[in-house]
Amino acid sequence: NAGVTQTPKFRVLKTGQSMTLLCAQDMNHEYMYWYRQDPGMGLRLIHYSVGEGTTAKGEVPDGYNVSRLKKQNFLLGLESAAPSQTSVYFCASLRAQGEIYEQFFGPGTRLTVL
Amino acid sequence: GIQVEQSPPDLILQEGANSTLRCNFSDSVNNLQWFHQNPWGQLINLFYIPSGTKQNGRLSATTVATERYSLLYISSSQTTDSGVYFCAVEVFGNEKLTFGTGTRLTIIP
Numbered sequence: 001n002a003g004v005t006q007t008p009k010f011r012v013l014k015t016g017q018s019m020t021l022l023c024a025q026d027m028n029h030e031y032m033y034w035y036r037q038d039p040g041m042g043l044r045l046i047h048y049s050v051g052e053g054t055t056a057k058g059e060v061p062d063g064y065n066v067s068r069l070k071k072q073n074f075l076l077g078l079e080s081a082a083p084s085q086t087s088v089y090f091c092a093s094l095r096a097q098g099e100i101y102e103q104f105f106g107p108g109t110r111l112t113v114l
Numbered sequence: 115g116i117q118v119e120q121s122p123p124d125l126i127l128q129e130g131a132n133s134t135l136r137c138n139f140s141d142s143v144n145n146l147q148w149f150h151q152n153p154w155g156q157l158i159n160l161f162y163i164p165s166g167t168k169q170n171g172r173l174s175a176t177t178v179a180t181e182r183y184s185l186l187y188i189s190s191s192q193t194t195d196s197g198v199y200f201c202a203v204e205v206f207g208n209e210k211l212t213f214g215t216g217t218r219l220t221i222i223p
Contacts, residue, residue: 033210042118042200042213043157050209058210059115090157101145103211105157 002026006091006106013081013113021076021109023091031094032074033058033103034066036087043090049074081113116141116205118214126220127191135186135217137201145204146177147211148186152197160186160199191221 007022023032030051035043035058045058047066055066063085065077078085091106117140127133137146148160161168161175163184168175172192177184188195198218202211 031209035213040215042202042215044213045210048210056209059212088155092157099162101147101162102159103147103149104159108155 004091004093004104004106006089006109008109009107010110011112013078013111015082015113017081018077018079019081019111020078021089021091021111023074023076023106024072025074025093025104026072027093027095027104028071029093029095029104030071031096032068033092033094034064034074034076035090035092036060036085037090037108038087046076046089081111083113085111086113087111116143116203116212118201118203118212120199120201120214120217122217123215124218124220126222129191129193129221129223131191131221133188133191133219135188135199135201135219137184137186137203137214139182139184139201139203141182141205143179143182143203144206145211146184147202148175148184149200149202150195150197151200151216157200188219191219193221193223195219196221 004025033048034046049068052071089109092103119138165179174187198216200216202213
């Protein structure tokens with residue numbers, strides 16, 4: 001049981017390049033989330049998904065796209081990277097069962113856009 | 115949107131000391147969680163506590179929903195408690211968490 005994994009762990013891009021971040025979970029959770037964390041700030045929600053084939057915008061969705069083609073995977077895409085997207089990106093999935101309500105986070109992806 | 119404020123922003127304590135971290139929120143919530151981010155960046159869920167009191171070892175949390183605040187207590191601090199503690203809340207029907215800016219706790223041996 002690997003929990004939530006993220007690929008890659010680090011990446012450096014040039015302005016205008018594109019890339020896809022992969023999040024995978026093996027806990028059969030319906031809800032998945034993408035956050036970004038900037039220095040001195042809490043996590044801000046980019047996009048989320050409440051189940052396979054669904055996606056919704058979060059607090060800071062501009063410049064990002066997502067897809068949830070399979071229940072276990074949630075992809076975050078940057079079509080044309082900008083320096084403002086330099087950040088640490090976290091994926092999470094949600095276990096919601098009765099009184100239990102817990103988000104599990106991946107280890108993060110550190111992205112630098114030059 | 116909902117505002118989540120955490121205090122203090124920074125806290126430096128000697129090993130063995132007790133601490134209280136506070137989270138204030140500006141609207142009624144149906145979900146409140148406390149997280150710990152360790153110095154390596156890993157985020158761990160500590161408590162799901164929309165109301166009432168819970169305890170887990172040296173950590174406990176209390177949420178007074180009617181007064182819109184939550185407290186996280188850490189007793190007999192250890193160096194491994196160092197890191198950033200985040201409070202996150204969800205407004206009814208919103209399906210997503212809003213995070214506070216965190217309290218950075220440093221425990222000195």
